Amino acid sequence: MPGRAEAREYDVIVVGLGPAGLTAALYSSRYGLKTLAIGETMGGQLSMAGLVDDYPGFIEIQASDLVARFKAHAEKHNVEIILDRVEDIRKLDDQQKFEVVTRRGHSYFSRAVILAMGLKRKKLGAVGEDEFAGRGVSYCTVCDVPFFKNKKIIIVGGGNSGVTGALHAVAYVSKIYLVTRGDRLRAFPIYIERLMSIKKERPDFIDIILNSTVTEIGGRETVEYAVITNLKTGEKRKVDVDGVFVEIGNEPPTDFFKKIGLEVDERGLITVKPGGYTNIEGIFAAGDCAGGSYKYYFQQIITSAAEGAAAADAVFKWITQKGFKIIGHRRI
Incomplete structure (x- = not known):
């Protein structure tokens, strides 16, 4: 031995x-x-x-x-x-x-x-992000979105991770806000085509918000809202959501x-x-x-x-x- x-x-x-x-x-x-x-x-x-x-x-x-x-x-x-x-x-x-x-x-x-x-997954840097990690803030849409059945969510990220995350979330949630800093989605064309096809069929189900990011996440015990800030105009918009999924890449x-x-x-x-x-x-x-x-x-x-x-x-x-x-x- x-x-x-x-x-x-x-x-x-x-x-x-x-x-x-x-x-x-x-x-x-x-x-x-x-x-x-x-x-x-x-x-x-x-x-x-x-x-x-x-x-x-x-x-x-x-x-x-x-x-x-x-x-x-x-x-x-x-x-x-x-x-x-x-x-x-x-x-x-x-x-x-x-x-x-x-x-x-x-x-x-x-x-x-x-x-x-x-x-490793990048963090967003939003106010409240660390506080609500695991209580509505997630860094893996595919892993955690099944826990948000019939809930409203935000997915931050316009690349492959964000768009494929949105495609996966379609089967679970009641509303998706897809937020990206860019002026367009940057995922592979095949993923964008699939997403836009769903949006065409259900226009109110998916909101694609360009040139923006989430700057604040809040709530009581779990996430109840997020603030979306337009990076060009500075305009802020508060939306009621149950989850924020950060899909902005890796480092x-x-x-x-x-x-x-x-x-x-x-x-x-x-x-x-x-x-x-x-x-x-x-x-x-x-x-x-x-x-x-x-x-x-x-x-x-x-x-x-x-x-x-x-x-x-x-x-x-x-x-x-x-x-x-x-x-x-x-x-x-």
Whole structure:
């Protein structure tokens, strides 16, 4: 029986359980590397989506089902998966090895690390936003809108997240205010067409409010109203709603990247070279958290998965070129 310290030794640790992370873990394990994947949320941002209709091989599939398939595939190939938050990554001075430290106080060790942490949801910055978080303010329409059946809601955001959130909410709520800072919706045309088709059939059901944002959220125990401010005229409008869904995009955990010594680009993303190589030998990055001038940035499930696979390939080649002994895993 291996000792406790030995049991926490891996060839590669993948941080993140989204499409990039689970694919990186799958490919790493298929290369015979002992692989651990750690993340806070199974599926990452994909877990917050609804219906997926742009992943090859599936004409339509619920995001939760696709996540389950990613997970099952990785586990089939001996990937160990842990739900926890990674708080620090330290390079051990006396050897080419990393210590990955989690919120629960556990340490895991590996020759290589693949960062596939994705992005985190942006906050709106409205008065009352933090106060009513979880009490009517949500950052995931798909996750939480079923709790607002026959209620009035505001969705803030005119991109893919906002528009697809509105499309998902149609089946539940009695009224949707879709608010965007821009002078037009910025989602993919197919999503806008679907939304406008619904609005044409039910003109009073969806209000699209341009050049505006929500500046105040209020109520007693839960959200009861929001103030929409026109960014051009300054005009304010108070509307009675039961929920405010913030879908204004995402941002990388740049502070964490800098803390462990990674170079980042102007957007705060990890600067990578082809294969996911970073400025720290042994640390690779893939998916939405990876950037830099070498990368064509396109936030899609398929591109994240592809980058995860490429990073795993790069890790395997790097480990073998270095001549490190591979721990490997016992095949089932």
